[in-house]
Amino acid sequence: MGKIPRAFIRGLRRVVGRKNLLKKPTDLAAHSYDATNVSHRPQLVIRITKREQVPPILRLANRYGVPVVPRGAGTGFSGGSLAVRGGVVLLLDRLNRIIEIDPAKREAVVEPGVVTENLQLAVEELGLFYPPDPASLKISTLGGNFSENAGGPRCVSYGVTGDWVKSVLAALPDGTLVDTRNDPAMTSLLLAGEGTLGVALELRLHLMERPPATATVRALFGEMMSACDSVTEILSQGFNPSKVEFMDSETLRCVTRYLGEPPPPANSALLLIELDGSKEQVEDGLPTVSRICEKRGAAEISVARNPAEQEDLWAMRRACSPAIARIRPLKINEDVVVPRGRLPRMAEAIEGLRKKYDLAIPVFGHAGDGNLHVNIMCDPADSGEFNRAQKALDDLFTTVLALGGSLSGEHGIGLSKQPFIERELAAPIISLSRRIKRRLDPVNTLNPAKIFPSPEE
Ligand SMILES: Cc1cc2nc3c(=O)[nH]c(=O)nc-3n(C[C@H](O)[C@H](O)[C@H](O)COP(=O)(O)OP(=O)(O)OC[C@H]3O[C@@H](n4cnc5c(N)ncnc54)[C@H](O)[C@@H]3O)c2cc1C
Structure with a gap:
Protein backbone atom coordinates (compact mmCIF):
# COMPACT_ATOMS: atom_id res chain seq x y z
CA MET A 1 0.00 0.00 0.00
CA GLY A 2 1.74 3.20 -1.19
CA LYS A 3 1.45 6.64 0.34
CA ILE A 4 -1.45 8.73 -0.93
CA PRO A 5 0.02 11.41 -3.26
CA ARG A 6 -0.17 14.97 -1.91
CA ALA A 7 -1.51 16.23 -5.21
CA PHE A 8 -4.43 13.81 -4.89
CA ILE A 9 -5.24 15.18 -1.41
CA ARG A 10 -5.00 18.77 -2.71
CA GLY A 11 -7.44 17.84 -5.49
CA LEU A 12 -9.83 16.25 -2.97
CA ARG A 13 -9.75 19.37 -0.79
CA ARG A 14 -10.89 21.43 -3.74
CA VAL A 15 -13.81 19.03 -4.36
CA VAL A 16 -15.16 18.31 -0.87
CA GLY A 17 -13.40 20.79 1.43
CA ARG A 18 -10.88 19.99 4.18
CA LYS A 19 -13.52 19.18 6.82
CA ASN A 20 -14.88 16.29 4.77
CA LEU A 21 -11.53 14.52 4.58
CA LEU A 22 -11.41 12.32 7.69
CA LYS A 23 -8.02 10.99 8.68
CA LYS A 24 -7.94 10.76 12.49
CA PRO A 25 -7.10 7.19 13.65
CA THR A 26 -10.61 6.91 15.14
CA ASP A 27 -12.20 7.86 11.77
CA LEU A 28 -10.06 5.32 9.94
CA ALA A 29 -10.82 2.62 12.52
CA ALA A 30 -14.55 3.36 12.40
CA HIS A 31 -14.58 2.74 8.64
CA SER A 32 -12.30 -0.30 8.66
CA TYR A 33 -14.93 -2.97 9.31
CA ASP A 34 -18.37 -4.20 8.31
CA ALA A 35 -20.48 -7.04 9.78
CA THR A 36 -17.82 -9.65 8.98
CA ASN A 37 -15.02 -10.13 11.47
CA VAL A 38 -12.40 -8.74 9.14
CA SER A 39 -10.88 -5.28 9.27
CA HIS A 40 -8.93 -3.27 6.67
CA ARG A 41 -7.99 0.30 7.49
CA PRO A 42 -8.35 2.92 4.74
CA GLN A 43 -5.75 5.69 4.46
CA LEU A 44 -8.45 8.36 4.25
CA VAL A 45 -12.24 8.64 4.46
CA ILE A 46 -14.03 11.08 2.16
CA ARG A 47 -17.44 12.23 3.39
CA ILE A 48 -19.58 12.94 0.35
CA THR A 49 -22.16 15.68 0.86
CA LYS A 50 -23.25 16.28 -2.75
CA ARG A 51 -23.47 13.76 -5.54
CA GLU A 52 -21.62 16.13 -7.91
CA GLN A 53 -18.48 15.49 -5.85
CA VAL A 54 -18.22 11.83 -6.87
CA PRO A 55 -17.22 12.03 -10.59
CA PRO A 56 -14.26 14.41 -10.02
CA ILE A 57 -13.06 12.25 -7.12
CA LEU A 58 -13.12 9.15 -9.33
CA ARG A 59 -11.22 11.04 -12.04
CA LEU A 60 -8.58 12.07 -9.50
CA ALA A 61 -8.33 8.50 -8.21
CA ASN A 62 -7.72 7.27 -11.76
CA ARG A 63 -5.09 9.89 -12.36
CA TYR A 64 -3.15 9.04 -9.18
CA GLY A 65 -3.98 5.30 -9.07
CA VAL A 66 -5.62 5.44 -5.63
CA PRO A 67 -8.17 2.71 -4.69
CA VAL A 68 -11.67 4.04 -3.92
CA VAL A 69 -14.12 1.95 -1.89
CA PRO A 70 -17.79 3.01 -1.82
CA ARG A 71 -19.51 2.61 1.55
CA GLY A 72 -23.11 3.01 2.70
CA ALA A 73 -23.78 1.98 6.30
CA GLY A 74 -21.09 -0.70 6.47
CA THR A 75 -23.54 -3.48 7.44
CA GLY A 76 -22.38 -5.80 4.66
CA PHE A 77 -21.71 -9.42 5.45
CA SER A 78 -19.04 -10.10 2.83
CA GLY A 79 -16.38 -7.42 3.34
CA GLY A 80 -17.40 -5.39 0.25
CA SER A 81 -16.90 -1.98 1.88
CA LEU A 82 -13.44 -2.76 3.29
CA ALA A 83 -10.35 -1.03 1.89
CA VAL A 84 -8.38 -4.21 1.35
CA ARG A 85 -5.75 -2.39 -0.75
CA GLY A 86 -5.81 0.79 1.33
CA GLY A 87 -6.74 4.02 -0.43
CA VAL A 88 -9.90 5.96 0.33
CA VAL A 89 -13.36 5.06 1.58
CA LEU A 90 -16.09 7.03 -0.17
CA LEU A 91 -18.72 7.56 2.52
CA LEU A 92 -22.13 7.96 0.88
CA ASP A 93 -24.47 7.93 3.90
CA ARG A 94 -24.98 11.73 3.84
CA LEU A 95 -26.57 11.47 0.38
CA ASN A 96 -29.80 10.61 2.14
CA ARG A 97 -32.55 12.61 0.45
CA ILE A 98 -35.78 11.04 -0.69
CA ILE A 99 -36.00 13.17 -3.82
CA GLU A 100 -39.51 12.30 -4.93
CA ILE A 101 -42.35 9.90 -4.24
CA ASP A 102 -44.83 9.84 -7.11
CA PRO A 103 -48.00 7.95 -6.11
CA ALA A 104 -49.45 8.16 -9.63
CA LYS A 105 -46.39 6.54 -11.21
CA ARG A 106 -45.85 4.27 -8.19
CA GLU A 107 -42.25 5.41 -8.16
CA ALA A 108 -39.68 6.79 -5.69
CA VAL A 109 -36.46 8.58 -6.58
CA VAL A 110 -33.87 8.44 -3.82
CA GLU A 111 -30.25 9.15 -3.06
CA PRO A 112 -28.16 6.07 -2.21
CA GLY A 113 -27.62 6.91 1.48
CA VAL A 114 -31.33 6.72 2.39
CA VAL A 115 -31.81 4.09 5.11
CA THR A 116 -34.11 1.35 3.79
CA GLU A 117 -36.70 1.68 6.54
CA ASN A 118 -36.90 5.46 6.12
CA LEU A 119 -38.13 4.98 2.55
CA GLN A 120 -40.56 2.27 3.65
CA LEU A 121 -42.08 4.53 6.32
CA ALA A 122 -42.27 7.53 3.98
CA VAL A 123 -44.13 5.60 1.27
CA GLU A 124 -46.42 3.89 3.78
CA GLU A 125 -47.70 7.30 4.84
CA LEU A 126 -49.04 7.62 1.28
CA GLY A 127 -50.62 4.14 1.31
CA LEU A 128 -47.75 2.75 -0.77
CA PHE A 129 -45.33 -0.09 -0.22
CA TYR A 130 -41.63 -0.76 -0.90
CA PRO A 131 -41.29 -4.49 -0.17
CA PRO A 132 -37.52 -5.29 -0.02
CA ASP A 133 -36.78 -5.81 3.67
CA PRO A 134 -33.27 -6.95 4.58
CA ALA A 135 -33.22 -7.70 8.31
CA SER A 136 -30.76 -4.78 8.56
CA LEU A 137 -33.37 -2.35 7.17
CA LYS A 138 -33.17 -0.02 10.16
CA ILE A 139 -29.51 0.73 9.36
CA SER A 140 -28.55 -0.39 5.84
CA THR A 141 -28.76 2.03 2.92
CA LEU A 142 -30.57 1.67 -0.39
CA GLY A 143 -27.26 2.13 -2.23
CA GLY A 144 -25.83 -0.83 -0.29
CA ASN A 145 -29.02 -2.83 -0.97
CA PHE A 146 -28.70 -2.09 -4.71
CA SER A 147 -25.02 -2.99 -4.79
CA GLU A 148 -25.56 -6.33 -3.01
CA ASN A 149 -29.02 -6.95 -4.54
CA ALA A 150 -30.23 -7.44 -0.97
CA GLY A 151 -32.93 -9.95 -0.14
CA GLY A 152 -34.97 -10.34 3.01
CA PRO A 153 -37.91 -12.23 4.48
CA ARG A 154 -40.36 -10.82 1.93
CA CYS A 155 -38.42 -11.95 -1.12
CA VAL A 156 -40.28 -15.28 -1.14
CA SER A 157 -43.26 -13.35 -2.44
CA TYR A 158 -41.97 -10.00 -3.69
CA GLY A 159 -38.49 -10.75 -5.01
CA VAL A 160 -35.18 -9.08 -4.17
CA THR A 161 -34.06 -5.43 -4.34
CA GLY A 162 -33.27 -5.71 -8.04
CA ASP A 163 -36.90 -6.52 -8.81
CA TRP A 164 -37.81 -3.05 -7.48
CA VAL A 165 -35.13 -1.01 -9.21
CA LYS A 166 -36.28 0.79 -12.36
CA SER A 167 -33.01 2.53 -13.12
CA VAL A 168 -29.88 3.99 -11.58
CA LEU A 169 -27.81 7.11 -12.06
CA ALA A 170 -24.25 5.98 -11.49
CA ALA A 171 -20.72 7.28 -11.80
CA LEU A 172 -18.55 4.75 -13.65
CA PRO A 173 -15.00 4.14 -12.38
CA ASP A 174 -13.58 6.81 -14.74
CA GLY A 175 -16.11 9.38 -13.50
CA THR A 176 -18.50 9.14 -16.48
CA LEU A 177 -22.13 9.57 -15.40
CA VAL A 178 -24.68 7.11 -16.79
CA ASP A 179 -28.43 7.13 -16.32
CA THR A 180 -29.86 3.69 -17.17
CA ARG A 181 -33.43 4.95 -17.65
CA ASN A 182 -34.98 3.07 -20.61
CA ASP A 183 -32.11 0.60 -20.61
CA PRO A 184 -32.92 -2.29 -18.24
CA ALA A 185 -29.89 -4.28 -19.45
CA MET A 186 -27.55 -1.53 -18.18
CA THR A 187 -29.43 -1.41 -14.87
CA SER A 188 -28.85 -5.16 -14.51
CA LEU A 189 -25.17 -4.79 -15.33
CA LEU A 190 -24.63 -2.35 -12.47
CA LEU A 191 -26.99 -4.08 -10.01
CA ALA A 192 -25.18 -6.30 -7.48
CA GLY A 193 -21.83 -4.93 -8.67
CA GLU A 194 -20.70 -4.79 -5.01
CA GLY A 195 -19.26 -1.34 -5.59
CA THR A 196 -16.81 -2.57 -8.23
CA LEU A 197 -18.44 -1.29 -11.44
CA GLY A 198 -19.87 2.10 -10.49
CA VAL A 199 -21.05 4.32 -7.66
CA ALA A 200 -24.85 4.53 -7.43
CA LEU A 201 -25.87 8.17 -6.97
CA GLU A 202 -29.62 8.02 -7.51
CA LEU A 203 -32.08 5.15 -7.64
CA ARG A 204 -35.49 5.12 -9.28
CA LEU A 205 -37.58 2.49 -7.52
CA HIS A 206 -40.92 0.78 -8.15
CA LEU A 207 -43.57 1.03 -5.47
CA MET A 208 -46.89 -0.76 -5.13
CA GLU A 209 -50.09 -0.26 -3.23
CA ARG A 210 -49.77 -1.29 0.38
CA PRO A 211 -51.53 -4.62 1.10
CA PRO A 212 -54.39 -3.71 3.46
CA ALA A 213 -53.97 -6.64 5.86
CA THR A 214 -51.24 -8.86 7.27
CA ALA A 215 -51.16 -11.59 9.91
CA THR A 216 -48.33 -13.69 11.30
CA VAL A 217 -48.42 -17.34 12.33
CA ARG A 218 -45.79 -18.65 14.72
CA ALA A 219 -45.46 -22.43 14.81
CA LEU A 220 -43.13 -24.29 17.18
CA PHE A 221 -42.14 -27.81 16.11
CA GLY A 222 -40.59 -30.63 18.12
CA GLU A 223 -37.96 -31.21 15.43
CA MET A 224 -36.46 -29.50 12.43
CA MET A 225 -37.65 -31.86 9.66
CA SER A 226 -41.34 -31.23 10.45
CA ALA A 227 -40.73 -27.49 10.09
CA CYS A 228 -38.94 -27.99 6.73
CA ASP A 229 -41.73 -30.29 5.50
CA SER A 230 -44.35 -27.70 6.49
CA VAL A 231 -42.56 -25.06 4.38
CA THR A 232 -42.59 -27.37 1.36
CA GLU A 233 -46.27 -28.23 1.83
CA ILE A 234 -47.42 -24.63 2.39
CA LEU A 235 -45.65 -23.44 -0.75
CA SER A 236 -46.62 -26.41 -2.91
CA GLN A 237 -50.32 -25.78 -2.19
CA GLY A 238 -50.10 -22.66 -4.30
CA PHE A 239 -49.98 -20.40 -1.26
CA ASN A 240 -47.94 -17.27 -1.57
CA PRO A 241 -47.07 -16.17 1.98
CA SER A 242 -45.24 -12.86 2.18
CA LYS A 243 -42.62 -14.28 4.58
CA VAL A 244 -41.56 -17.77 5.65
CA GLU A 245 -38.74 -17.61 8.19
CA PHE A 246 -37.09 -20.49 10.01
CA MET A 247 -35.08 -20.83 13.26
CA ASP A 248 -33.48 -24.04 14.43
CA SER A 249 -33.14 -25.13 18.06
CA GLU A 250 -29.65 -23.68 18.58
CA THR A 251 -30.85 -20.30 17.28
CA LEU A 252 -33.95 -20.48 19.49
CA ARG A 253 -31.83 -21.17 22.56
CA CYS A 254 -29.66 -18.12 21.81
CA VAL A 255 -32.64 -15.85 21.06
CA THR A 256 -34.68 -16.78 24.14
CA ARG A 257 -31.63 -16.29 26.37
CA TYR A 258 -30.93 -12.93 24.70
CA LEU A 259 -34.55 -11.77 25.12
CA GLY A 260 -34.79 -13.11 28.69
CA GLU A 261 -37.50 -15.63 27.80
CA PRO A 262 -37.83 -19.26 28.96
CA PRO A 263 -35.73 -21.71 26.90
CA PRO A 264 -37.48 -23.70 24.14
CA PRO A 265 -37.94 -27.48 24.40
CA ALA A 266 -34.90 -29.46 23.20
CA ASN A 267 -34.59 -29.98 19.40
CA SER A 268 -37.42 -27.59 18.60
CA ALA A 269 -37.62 -25.45 15.45
CA LEU A 270 -39.73 -22.40 14.73
CA LEU A 271 -41.49 -21.06 11.66
CA LEU A 272 -42.74 -17.50 11.33
CA ILE A 273 -45.15 -17.18 8.42
CA GLU A 274 -46.67 -13.90 7.33
CA LEU A 275 -49.69 -13.66 5.05
CA ASP A 276 -50.72 -10.42 3.38
CA GLY A 277 -53.39 -9.20 0.98
CA SER A 278 -57.02 -8.20 1.44
CA LYS A 279 -58.56 -8.92 4.87
CA GLU A 280 -60.52 -11.81 3.33
CA GLN A 281 -57.46 -13.35 1.67
CA VAL A 282 -55.54 -13.23 4.93
CA GLU A 283 -58.42 -14.65 7.01
CA ASP A 284 -58.96 -17.41 4.42
CA GLY A 285 -55.28 -18.37 4.45
CA LEU A 286 -54.74 -18.51 8.21
CA PRO A 287 -56.66 -21.77 8.94
CA THR A 288 -54.94 -23.59 6.05
CA VAL A 289 -51.44 -22.57 7.17
CA SER A 290 -52.23 -23.48 10.78
CA ARG A 291 -53.72 -26.83 9.71
CA ILE A 292 -50.61 -27.78 7.69
CA CYS A 293 -48.32 -26.91 10.62
CA GLU A 294 -50.55 -28.88 13.03
CA LYS A 295 -50.64 -31.89 10.72
CA ARG A 296 -46.84 -31.79 10.51
CA GLY A 297 -46.60 -31.91 14.28
CA ALA A 298 -46.41 -28.27 15.46
CA ALA A 299 -46.77 -28.33 19.24
CA GLU A 300 -47.68 -24.64 19.61
CA ILE A 301 -49.26 -22.30 17.10
CA SER A 302 -50.04 -18.65 17.70
CA VAL A 303 -51.54 -16.08 15.36
CA ALA A 304 -50.92 -12.33 15.55
CA ARG A 305 -53.20 -9.97 13.66
CA ASN A 306 -52.57 -6.51 15.02
CA PRO A 307 -49.30 -4.69 14.25
CA ALA A 308 -48.03 -4.62 17.87
CA GLU A 309 -48.51 -8.38 18.34
CA GLN A 310 -46.88 -9.09 15.00
CA GLU A 311 -43.96 -6.84 15.90
CA ASP A 312 -43.46 -8.93 19.08
CA LEU A 313 -43.15 -12.10 16.99
CA TRP A 314 -40.77 -10.53 14.48
CA ALA A 315 -38.59 -9.15 17.29
CA MET A 316 -37.45 -12.76 17.80
CA ARG A 317 -36.32 -12.97 14.20
CA ARG A 318 -34.48 -9.66 14.36
CA ALA A 319 -32.67 -10.78 17.52
CA CYS A 320 -31.14 -13.81 15.77
CA SER A 321 -27.86 -12.21 14.66
CA PRO A 322 -26.99 -10.34 17.89
CA ALA A 323 -28.13 -13.25 20.06
CA ILE A 324 -25.96 -15.76 18.21
CA ALA A 325 -22.96 -13.43 18.16
CA ARG A 326 -22.76 -13.74 21.97
CA ILE A 327 -22.01 -17.44 22.13
CA ARG A 328 -18.52 -17.53 20.54
CA PRO A 329 -16.06 -14.77 19.60
CA LEU A 330 -16.30 -15.52 15.84
CA LYS A 331 -19.50 -16.03 13.84
CA ILE A 332 -18.83 -17.21 10.29
CA ASN A 333 -22.19 -16.25 8.82
CA GLU A 334 -22.91 -17.86 5.46
CA ASP A 335 -26.06 -17.11 3.46
CA VAL A 336 -26.11 -20.23 1.35
CA VAL A 337 -29.16 -21.01 -0.75
CA VAL A 338 -30.55 -24.29 -2.11
CA PRO A 339 -33.70 -25.10 -4.13
CA ARG A 340 -36.28 -25.03 -1.36
CA GLY A 341 -37.43 -28.64 -1.90
CA ARG A 342 -33.90 -29.62 -0.85
CA LEU A 343 -34.02 -27.81 2.51
CA PRO A 344 -34.54 -31.05 4.46
CA ARG A 345 -31.38 -32.52 2.87
CA MET A 346 -29.53 -29.34 3.68
CA ALA A 347 -30.73 -29.48 7.30
CA GLU A 348 -29.51 -33.09 7.58
CA ALA A 349 -26.13 -32.15 6.14
CA ILE A 350 -25.71 -29.32 8.68
CA GLU A 351 -26.55 -31.70 11.52
CA GLY A 352 -23.78 -33.92 10.13
CA LEU A 353 -21.31 -30.99 10.19
CA ARG A 354 -22.13 -30.23 13.83
CA LYS A 355 -21.34 -33.79 14.84
CA LYS A 356 -18.33 -34.25 12.57
CA TYR A 357 -16.60 -31.04 13.68
CA ASP A 358 -18.04 -30.66 17.20
CA LEU A 359 -19.12 -27.05 16.60
CA ALA A 360 -22.12 -24.91 17.43
CA ILE A 361 -23.84 -24.10 14.10
CA PRO A 362 -27.08 -22.16 14.67
CA VAL A 363 -29.19 -21.89 11.51
CA PHE A 364 -31.99 -19.49 10.67
CA GLY A 365 -33.21 -17.62 7.64
CA HIS A 366 -35.49 -17.21 4.69
CA ALA A 367 -36.74 -20.79 4.40
CA GLY A 368 -39.38 -19.70 1.88
CA ASP A 369 -36.72 -19.25 -0.77
CA GLY A 370 -34.22 -21.82 0.46
CA ASN A 371 -31.84 -19.14 1.77
CA LEU A 372 -30.45 -20.20 5.15
CA HIS A 373 -28.03 -18.33 7.37
CA VAL A 374 -25.63 -20.97 8.58
CA ASN A 375 -23.52 -19.60 11.43
CA ILE A 376 -20.36 -21.57 12.10
CA MET A 377 -19.26 -20.48 15.58
CA CYS A 378 -15.70 -20.65 16.87
CA ASP A 379 -12.96 -18.95 18.83
CA PRO A 380 -10.06 -17.87 16.59
CA ALA A 381 -7.78 -18.03 19.65
CA ASP A 382 -8.46 -21.78 19.81
CA SER A 383 -6.55 -23.01 16.77
CA GLY A 384 -8.10 -26.48 16.87
CA GLU A 385 -11.63 -25.10 16.90
CA PHE A 386 -10.81 -22.46 14.27
CA ASN A 387 -9.39 -25.10 11.90
CA ARG A 388 -12.45 -27.30 12.40
CA LEU A 393 -17.16 -24.13 5.95
CA ASP A 394 -15.47 -25.92 3.07
CA ASP A 395 -17.77 -28.95 3.50
CA LEU A 396 -20.80 -26.66 3.69
CA PHE A 397 -20.04 -25.07 0.32
CA THR A 398 -19.38 -28.49 -1.25
CA THR A 399 -22.78 -29.70 0.00
CA VAL A 400 -24.63 -26.59 -1.16
CA LEU A 401 -23.21 -26.78 -4.67
CA ALA A 402 -23.91 -30.54 -4.84
CA LEU A 403 -27.54 -29.77 -3.94
CA GLY A 404 -27.77 -27.36 -6.89
CA GLY A 405 -27.52 -24.28 -4.69
CA SER A 406 -25.38 -21.16 -4.56
CA LEU A 407 -22.73 -19.77 -2.20
CA SER A 408 -24.62 -16.54 -1.59
CA GLY A 409 -28.34 -15.90 -1.52
CA GLU A 410 -28.04 -12.21 -0.69
CA HIS A 411 -24.85 -11.08 1.07
CA GLY A 412 -22.62 -11.08 -2.00
CA ILE A 413 -19.14 -12.46 -2.60
CA GLY A 414 -16.89 -9.53 -1.60
CA LEU A 415 -13.88 -10.82 0.25
CA SER A 416 -15.39 -13.59 2.31
CA LYS A 417 -16.52 -15.90 -0.48
CA GLN A 418 -13.83 -14.87 -2.96
CA PRO A 419 -11.73 -18.03 -2.34
CA PHE A 420 -14.73 -20.19 -3.29
CA ILE A 421 -16.23 -18.36 -6.30
CA GLU A 422 -14.40 -20.53 -8.85
CA ARG A 423 -16.19 -23.57 -7.48
CA GLU A 424 -19.55 -22.11 -8.43
CA LEU A 425 -18.98 -20.12 -11.61
CA ALA A 426 -17.62 -21.66 -14.79
CA ALA A 427 -14.25 -20.33 -16.03
CA PRO A 428 -15.73 -18.57 -19.12
CA ILE A 429 -18.18 -16.64 -16.91
CA ILE A 430 -15.41 -15.53 -14.59
CA SER A 431 -13.29 -14.53 -17.55
CA LEU A 432 -16.18 -12.52 -19.05
CA SER A 433 -16.80 -10.77 -15.72
CA ARG A 434 -13.12 -9.87 -15.46
CA ARG A 435 -13.15 -8.47 -18.99
CA ILE A 436 -16.19 -6.29 -18.19
CA LYS A 437 -14.46 -5.00 -15.04
CA ARG A 438 -11.23 -4.26 -16.94
CA ARG A 439 -13.15 -2.45 -19.68
CA LEU A 440 -15.00 -0.24 -17.20
CA ASP A 441 -12.10 0.21 -14.81
CA PRO A 442 -8.79 -0.18 -16.68
CA VAL A 443 -6.76 1.41 -13.87
CA ASN A 444 -8.56 -0.85 -11.34
CA THR A 445 -9.28 1.89 -8.83
CA LEU A 446 -12.91 1.14 -7.92
CA ASN A 447 -13.10 -1.34 -5.05
CA PRO A 448 -10.18 -3.48 -6.25
CA ALA A 449 -9.42 -7.04 -5.09
CA LYS A 450 -13.05 -8.01 -4.52
CA ILE A 451 -15.23 -10.87 -5.81
CA PHE A 452 -12.65 -12.58 -8.04
CA PRO A 453 -9.38 -13.89 -6.63
CA SER A 454 -6.18 -11.91 -7.25
CA PRO A 455 -4.05 -11.35 -9.25
CA GLU A 456 -6.54 -10.83 -12.03
CA GLU A 457 -9.53 -9.20 -10.39
C1 LIG B 1 -28.04 -7.78 11.43
C2 LIG B 1 -27.91 -7.83 9.93
C3 LIG B 1 -28.93 -8.39 9.17
C4 LIG B 1 -28.81 -8.46 7.79
N1 LIG B 1 -29.85 -8.98 7.07
C5 LIG B 1 -29.78 -9.02 5.73
C6 LIG B 1 -30.87 -9.56 4.97
O1 LIG B 1 -31.90 -9.99 5.50
N2 LIG B 1 -30.74 -9.56 3.62
C7 LIG B 1 -29.60 -9.08 3.00
O2 LIG B 1 -29.56 -9.10 1.76
N3 LIG B 1 -28.57 -8.59 3.70
C8 LIG B 1 -28.64 -8.54 5.04
N4 LIG B 1 -27.58 -8.02 5.75
C9 LIG B 1 -26.36 -7.55 5.04
C10 LIG B 1 -26.35 -6.04 4.68
O3 LIG B 1 -27.16 -5.31 5.57
C11 LIG B 1 -26.79 -5.82 3.23
O4 LIG B 1 -25.84 -6.38 2.34
C12 LIG B 1 -26.98 -4.33 2.88
O5 LIG B 1 -27.49 -4.25 1.57
C13 LIG B 1 -25.69 -3.52 2.95
O6 LIG B 1 -26.03 -2.14 2.94
P1 LIG B 1 -24.99 -1.04 3.50
O7 LIG B 1 -25.57 0.29 3.27
O8 LIG B 1 -24.63 -1.36 4.88
O9 LIG B 1 -23.77 -1.31 2.50
P2 LIG B 1 -22.22 -1.42 2.84
O10 LIG B 1 -21.97 -2.55 3.79
O11 LIG B 1 -21.68 -0.10 3.19
O12 LIG B 1 -21.66 -1.83 1.40
C14 LIG B 1 -22.00 -3.05 0.83
C15 LIG B 1 -21.42 -3.10 -0.59
O13 LIG B 1 -22.08 -2.16 -1.41
C16 LIG B 1 -21.14 -1.21 -1.95
N5 LIG B 1 -21.84 0.08 -1.94
C17 LIG B 1 -22.47 0.70 -0.91
N6 LIG B 1 -23.08 1.82 -1.32
C18 LIG B 1 -22.82 1.93 -2.66
C19 LIG B 1 -23.17 2.85 -3.69
N7 LIG B 1 -23.94 3.91 -3.44
N8 LIG B 1 -22.71 2.63 -4.95
C20 LIG B 1 -21.94 1.54 -5.23
N9 LIG B 1 -21.60 0.63 -4.31
C21 LIG B 1 -22.03 0.82 -3.04
C22 LIG B 1 -19.91 -1.30 -1.07
O14 LIG B 1 -18.74 -0.98 -1.77
C23 LIG B 1 -19.94 -2.76 -0.67
O15 LIG B 1 -19.34 -3.56 -1.66
C24 LIG B 1 -27.65 -7.95 7.15
C25 LIG B 1 -26.63 -7.37 7.91
C26 LIG B 1 -26.76 -7.31 9.27
C27 LIG B 1 -25.64 -6.68 10.06
Missing part, protein backbone atom coordinates in the same frame (compact mmCIF):
# COMPACT_ATOMS: atom_id res chain seq x y z
CA ALA A 389 -14.64 -24.29 11.54
CA GLN A 390 -12.69 -23.69 8.30
CA LYS A 391 -13.13 -27.33 7.32
CA ALA A 392 -16.84 -27.22 8.17
